[in-house]
Amino acid sequence: MDIYHAIMKEWYWFVIVGAIVSMAFTPTFLKAKCPKCKKRNLRTVDLDQQTRVGIQDREKRAYLTFFRCNSCGARLMRELTAPYEDASDSRWNAAFERALVTIA
């Protein structure tokens, strides 16, 4: 009975560690799902330092990430893990004009 409990304890930790590891690596394996067309085709838009700082200063939001959907062309952004927000407004043009430079 003691051995059984010891094994269960090991599995418990194995499952927890496995869950944490898979959560950490999931975004690199799965492309994010576009909230507009529901296809997994969102690409992160990388900003150069100047553009990033400019947007941060203007918006007072330090952790914005920008996305473009390769299927429907939607422009999106989100703050950390918050829900996606529409970024089609022209005020975000500075971020997306750089999209051609990056995209992985």
Ligand SMILES: [Zn+2]
């Ligand atoms: Zn889309």
